[in-house]
Amino acid sequence: xxxxxxxxxxxxxxxxxxxxxxxxxxxxxxxxxxxxxxxxxxxxxxxxxxxxxxxxxxxxxxxxxxxxxxxxxxxxxxxxxxxxxxxxxxxxxxxxxxxxxxxxxxxxxxxxxxxxxxxxxxxxxxxxxx
Amino acid sequence: xxxxxxxxxxxxxxxxxxxxxxxxxxxxxxxxxxxxxxxxxxxxxxxxxxxxxxxxxxxxxxxxxxxxxxxxxxxxxxxxxxxxxxxxxxxxxxxxxxxxxxxxxxxxxxxxx
Numbered sequence: 001x002x003x004x005x006x007x008x009x010x011x012x013x014x015x016x017x018x019x020x021x022x023x024x025x026x027x028x029x030x031x032x033x034x035x036x037x038x039x040x041x042x043x044x045x046x047x048x049x050x051x052x053x054x055x056x057x058x059x060x061x062x063x064x065x066x067x068x069x070x071x072x073x074x075x076x077x078x079x080x081x082x083x084x085x086x087x088x089x090x091x092x093x094x095x096x097x098x099x100x101x102x103x104x105x106x107x108x109x110x111x112x113x114x115x116x117x118x119x120x121x122x123x124x125x126x127x128x129x130x
Numbered sequence: 131x132x133x134x135x136x137x138x139x140x141x142x143x144x145x146x147x148x149x150x151x152x153x154x155x156x157x158x159x160x161x162x163x164x165x166x167x168x169x170x171x172x173x174x175x176x177x178x179x180x181x182x183x184x185x186x187x188x189x190x191x192x193x194x195x196x197x198x199x200x201x202x203x204x205x206x207x208x209x210x211x212x213x214x215x216x217x218x219x220x221x222x223x224x225x226x227x228x229x230x231x232x233x234x235x236x237x238x239x240x241x242x243x
Contacts, residue, residue: 032212042198046234058179080162084162090155117158124162
């Protein structure tokens, strides 16, 4: 009917581009939100590291601070999740620019790697709490 | 081809942010895995902490602390640029980021040795 109507094949390509652009936007938002969370968490982490190492570290000293403490558990779980996702999206961006590794499959693989890393961190956080 | 100048301090800041981010992202799974394994018992964690007392481990820790502080300070500059529109005095902000990273590394080193 209309002269401006696109052929079906072009519409498919456009939809694919839109989906891809939306995925990129989502990843950018996750990267920036996790960056903001990490900005606070890393300051706390660095202050903790610098003060805790004074006079040497011991398991008893570390665990006395974290065992049964829900606030530290919540902090470390959030920190691990944010760090895992932030790191994986960063690696995705570098791989995309440096070696051209991109696409939906690659994005899902990076997301899995990020969540797996976060899982290791959450396991450590639970170890500190329990 | 990207013809933007590469001698500008902000390009150096970009390289530092990228390299520190890459190294930290590669270290992170290892760090979490080692910590999660070591935490399985107090004696095991103490053993891990004793191993970390060696000078090589302390040197590596200091480098990691500097990388983390550099990535944090550089990241704050990027966030300020993107979300607050702080476009002026970028050279000063790059210098401040580098200063913060080195200061944190120095404080860590003074406390750990």
